[in-house]
Amino acid sequence: MTHCLDATGLVQVHGQATVAVLGMPNTGKSTLFSQLTAAHAHIGNWPGLTVDLMQAELTLEGRNVQLVDLPGIYDLRGHSEDEAVVRRFLESTPVDLVVIILNASQIDRQLRLALQVRQLGLPALLLLNMADEARRFGVAIDIEELERRLALPVLLISAKYRQGLAQARQAINRELAASEPGAGSGVRDLEARLAAADADRAAAMETILDAAVTFPAQWRDALTRRLDRWLLHPLLGLPIFFLVMALMFQAIYALGVPMQEALVALIENLSLNVLTPALASWPSFARGFIVDGVVLGIGTVSAFLPVIFLFFLAMGVVEDSGYLSRAAFLMDAFMERLGLDGRSFVLSLMGFGCNVPAILGTRVMRSSGLRLLSMLVIPFSLCSARLNVFLFMASVFFSPRQGALVIFGLYLLSFAAAILTALLFKGRFASEEALVLELPPYRLPTVLQVLRRAWAEVRHFWFWARRYIIFGVVAIWLLNNLPLGVAPASAASLSGRLGELLQPVLAPIGINPRLTVALVFGFIAKEIVLGGLAVIYGQSAGHGALGHALASEVSWVQAVSFMLFTLLYTPCLSTVAVIRTESKRLGFTVFSVLWSLVLAWLVSFCFYQLAWLVGWR
Amino acid sequence: MEPGLGHRLEALGIKPGQQVKVLRRGWWSGPIHLRVGMTELMLRRVDAARVVVLAGDPSPVNP
Numbered sequence: 001m002t003h004c005l006d007a008t009g010l011v012q013v014h015g016q017a018t019v020a021v022l023g024m025p026n027t028g029k030s031t032l033f034s035q036l037t038a039a040h041a042h043i044g045n046w047p048g049l050t051v052d053l054m055q056a057e058l059t060l061e062g063r064n065v066q067l068v069d070l071p072g073i074y075d076l077r078g079h080s081e082d083e084a085v086v087r088r089f090l091e092s093t094p095v096d097l098v099v100i101i102l103n104a105s106q107i108d109r110q111l112r113l114a115l116q117v118r119q120l121g122l123p124a125l126l127l128l129n130m131a132d133e134a135r136r137f138g139v140a141i142d143i144e145e146l147e148r149r150l151a152l153p154v155l156l157i158s159a160k161y162r163q164g165l166a167q168a169r170q171a172i173n174r175e176l177a178a179s180e181p182g183a184g185s186g187v188r189d190l191e192a193r194l195a196a197a198d199a200d201r202a203a204a205m206e207t208i209l210d211a212a213v214t215f216p217a218q219w220r221d222a223l224t225r226r227l228d229r230w231l232l233h234p235l236l237g238l239p240i241f242f243l244v245m246a247l248m249f250q251a252i253y254a255l256g257v258p259m260q261e262a263l264v265a266l267i268e269n270l271s272l273n274v275l276t277p278a279l280a281s282w283p284s285f286a287r288g289f290i291v292d293g294v295v296l297g298i299g300t301v302s303a304f305l306p307v308i309f310l311f312f313l314a315m316g317v318v319e320d321s322g323y324l325s326r327a328a329f330l331m332d333a334f335m336e337r338l339g340l341d342g343r344s345f346v347l348s349l350m351g352f353g354c355n356v357p358a359i360l361g362t363r364v365m366r367s368s369g370l371r372l373l374s375m376l377v378i379p380f381s382l383c384s385a386r387l388n389v390f391l392f393m394a395s396v397f398f399s400p401r402q403g404a405l406v407i408f409g410l411y412l413l414s415f416a417a418a419i420l421t422a423l424l425f426k427g428r429f430a431s432e433e434a435l436v437l438e439l440p441p442y443r444l445p446t447v448l449q450v451l452r453r454a455w456a457e458v459r460h461f462w463f464w465a466r467r468y469i470i471f472g473v474v475a476i477w478l479l480n481n482l483p484l485g486v487a488p489a490s491a492a493s494l495s496g497r498l499g500e501l502l503q504p505v506l507a508p509i510g511i512n513p514r515l516t517v518a519l520v521f522g523f524i525a526k527e528i529v530l531g532g533l534a535v536i537y538g539q540s541a542g543h544g545a546l547g548h549a550l551a552s553e554v555s556w557v558q559a560v561s562f563m564l565f566t567l568l569y570t571p572c573l574s575t576v577a578v579i580r581t582e583s584k585r586l587g588f589t590v591f592s593v594l595w596s597l598v599l600a601w602l603v604s605f606c607f608y609q610l611a612w613l614v615g616w617r
Numbered sequence: 618m619e620p621g622l623g624h625r626l627e628a629l630g631i632k633p634g635q636q637v638k639v640l641r642r643g644w645w646s647g648p649i650h651l652r653v654g655m656t657e658l659m660l661r662r663v664d665a666a667r668v669v670v671l672a673g674d675p676s677p678v679n680p
């Protein structure tokens with residue numbers, strides 16, 4: 001295979017055909033893509049477009065094919081960001097075949113997209129997915145008639161249940177065989193051509209549908225109807241939803257935390273029993289750097305993985321079943337008044353597990369104002385890592401009953417901070433987005449499907465997160481151990497000096513220099529706050545020794561102030577990193593971090609000073 | 618009507634002459650739940666207000 005640069009500067013690979021997968025949202029495009037490509041897909045920047053597209057190189061019946069997954073779009077003439085991306089892609093890339101994927105049971109409206117592609121004269125193949133649902137709902141499609149009228153090959157498949165996939169592969173291959181790879185060019189005058197054909201399209205669609213499709217006289221999805229009667233019930237809908245969510249978090253927490261602890265223990269073991277002896281001959285600074293810096297960094301990232309995996313597993317089930325769209329329906333009225341919408345609510349809830357996947361989830365939003373406001377609000381969700389710190393502090397400073405109240409109060413504050421933030425900034429991040437969401441029929445997710453999805457998410461997380469977190473952990477380690485020869489995290493170290501330096505700001509909220517260093521640790525990840533305190537106080541967190549050392553130096557009022565601050569300031573470096581990559585705006589990322597710091601300081605200040613006035617010490 | 622919304626609604630099946638069935642309304646003036654052809658949608662009332670609907674005939678909605 002040879003590479004050469006064509007006139008536009010793009011690298012073209014000879015002998016490889018480019019196949020683009022195009023479809024409406026929610027038609028099973030991703031499902032089909034992963035079925036066709038197995039594990040070969042990767043997300044990468046598409047040359048000439050500044051967006052990431054899912055791509056895979058595969059051999060289809062002996063032919064080299066590059067498969068590209070385009071974003072799901074409703075309309076080639078639409079105004080959303082995704083729709084513009086697809087247009088630019090089609091204009092700039094010579095595609096050998098467009099695989100159009102539509103939901104067979106909704107062909108009554110989705111056929112429009114196929115007609116648009118045909119009007120552009122692109123070589124195309126139409127896959128009607130969800131054949132199972134079409135059958136269930138009584139939509140009968142005369143494939144031959146449809147093929148004849150569209151002058152396109154048409155196949156009825158069911159990606160989720162792996163039906164018709166072999167035929168789809170053969171059909172793709174057949175179409176490619178009929179054309180010379182790389183012979184085409186990008187579409188010219190795309191918008192003008194579509195606009196010109198607009199008027200005829202509606203009529204053409206009527207005619208084709210009349211001739212080739214029979215719809216049921218009566219709506220047949222009794223299951224969805226019956227479930228919606230309860231799950232969207234005006235009074236019971238929300239309580240049922242909260243109950244389901246509570247159970248889900250319970251399950252994630254109950255399973256994930258032991259897995260996380262086991263993983264951390266494993267890594268600690270390896271580093272203590274394998275790595276440390278292996279590096280015994282190294283100078284101590286270099287050894288410390290590797291063991292307590294780099295390895296701790298990797299350990300911190302990996303510790304996230306089990307919870308993230310379970311989290312996406314649970315979310316996958318909720319989402320694939322169709323319940324998530326119902327949650328958006330239920331909460332939209334409230335969220336609308338905060339300048340957000342039903343989807344932001346769902347994502348904030350996800351944030352109570354871990355903020356990172358929740359922020360990734362804002363991709364479903366098209367309006368940038370709405371997306372940014374959601375990203376500003378989500379980090380206030382009290383994630384499980386912060387809960388760890390609070391459980392520890394509460395057990396040290398309060399009786400069990402008081403402790404439970406304190407934690408409950410922190411949850412309330414977490415909601416209050418999110419609501420306040422939305423109310424304050426909804427004007428700045430106004431959304432012009434009209435909320436029109438599909439409520440798909442209820443579906444039973446398959447085990448394989450949710451497992452595969454969760455796995456893909458974990459891989460994705462690992463890919464980007466390790467760079468940022470490892471960098472951060474190494475930086476903290478250096479702060480604690482420089483200048484050379486100081487006791488780690490002591491007053492003479494850089495972080496100790498930082499603690500002193502910040503006293504004018506942090507003393508008024510009751511945070512002493514040692515707690516300041518712990519907060520600096522917490523900026524990396526709340527998971528290492530306890531470990532950080534242990535290093536600082538020179539006591540192990542395990543056996544109550546740290547608790548005693550802490551309680552002898554810090555009052556309960558200071559402890560609460562510390563918890564308030566920990567709840568509200570930047571959740572972790574991963575969250576900052578994901579806000580940066582998702583918003584693509586440095587300024588917004590800085591603003592989000594600063595706002596959380598300011599709010600955290602103000603709340604802690606009010607609490608600490610009031611407590612002081614009242615005489616609590 | 619905002620230009621994007623018209624296109625979006627049409628792509629979701631709400632086009633001139635189309636029958637629309639309202640399945641339910643959300644609490645606290647929340648969104649409405651619609652059935653259009655073979656698709657179910659939620660639509661905020663403010664957005665729905667921009668669509669002109671003629672009172673439907675009471676015969677069963679088809680499909």
Ligand SMILES: Nc1nc2c(ncn2[C@@H]2O[C@H](COP(=O)(O)OP(=O)(O)OP(=O)(O)O)[C@@H](O)[C@H]2O)c(=O)[nH]1
Pocket residue numbers: 023024025026027028029030031032071072129130131132133157158159160161319320321443445449
């Ligand atoms: N019944 C049925 N459901 C399917 C089939 N293929 C996919 N699905 C389900 O349809 C839903 C949407 O599938 P995705 O693959 O996420 O769809 P998509 O087109 O990539 O959607 P976007 O990510 O929104 O663009 C999922 O819940 C799938 O499980 C099928 O053949 N039959």
